[in-house]
Amino acid sequence: MSADPITPNFLRDWALPEAGVGKYGRGQVLVVGGAARTPGAAVLSALAALRVGAGRLTLAVARSVASTVAVAVPESGVEPLxxxxxxxxxxxAGDGIADVAASADAVLIGPGLDEPDGTRDLVGSLARAVGPDTVVVLDAFALGVAADLRQELEPLRGPPRHDAELR
Known part of the structure; x- marks a missing residue:
C-alpha cells in the first residue's frame, strides 16, 4: 500500500464544505495531551486537525496551561485536565472529559503527555468513554504506556479491514 504525501496541492484538491453545513457536519475532534511543561505538542496537533478540515475542535490539556492554550488556539474549546x-x-483526569470524548468523531491521545501512570489511566478511561464509531489515535508515548491495556483497548480495534479498503 502506498501513501500519498499531504502537501498544499493535495489539500487544494479537497472539496470545500457544502454551503450551510455547520462545524458539527465537518467532524468533532478532541486532542488530549499537553502536560504543564509540554502544551505545544497538543497545540500543534490541534492546528493540524483544523488545517485538514475539522469542524469543531476541543483541546484537553493540563489545568495550569489551559488558559494559555485557549489564547493560542482561540478557535478551539479548551477542557482543563x-x-x-x-x-x-x-x-x-479522563473522568472530566468523558462527555466530550463520547461526542467526538475523532480523539487523539498523547501529544505532550509525559508521565506513564496518568497517561495509562487516561487512555483506559477514554477507551471506555468514546462511541463505537469514534476514531481513536494514540501517539507513540500513549501507545507505549498502554501496552498492558489490551483488553480495555479491544473495542477500539473496529472491524477488520481488507487491503483493498485501505487504498
Missing amino acids: DEDADGHVAIG
Missing part, C-alpha cells in the same frame, strides 16, 4: 504537583496529567 487535573494535574499533579509536578504538572503531569493526574490519574482520574
Whole structure:
C-alpha cells in the first residue's frame, strides 16, 4: 500500500464544505495531551486537525496551561485536565472529559503527555468513554504506556479491514 504525501496541492484538491453545513457536519475532534511543561505538542496537533478540515475542535490539556492554550488556539474549546504537583496529567483526569470524548468523531491521545501512570489511566478511561464509531489515535508515548491495556483497548480495534479498503 502506498501513501500519498499531504502537501498544499493535495489539500487544494479537497472539496470545500457544502454551503450551510455547520462545524458539527465537518467532524468533532478532541486532542488530549499537553502536560504543564509540554502544551505545544497538543497545540500543534490541534492546528493540524483544523488545517485538514475539522469542524469543531476541543483541546484537553493540563489545568495550569489551559488558559494559555485557549489564547493560542482561540478557535478551539479548551477542557482543563487535573494535574499533579509536578504538572503531569493526574490519574482520574479522563473522568472530566468523558462527555466530550463520547461526542467526538475523532480523539487523539498523547501529544505532550509525559508521565506513564496518568497517561495509562487516561487512555483506559477514554477507551471506555468514546462511541463505537469514534476514531481513536494514540501517539507513540500513549501507545507505549498502554501496552498492558489490551483488553480495555479491544473495542477500539473496529472491524477488520481488507487491503483493498485501505487504498
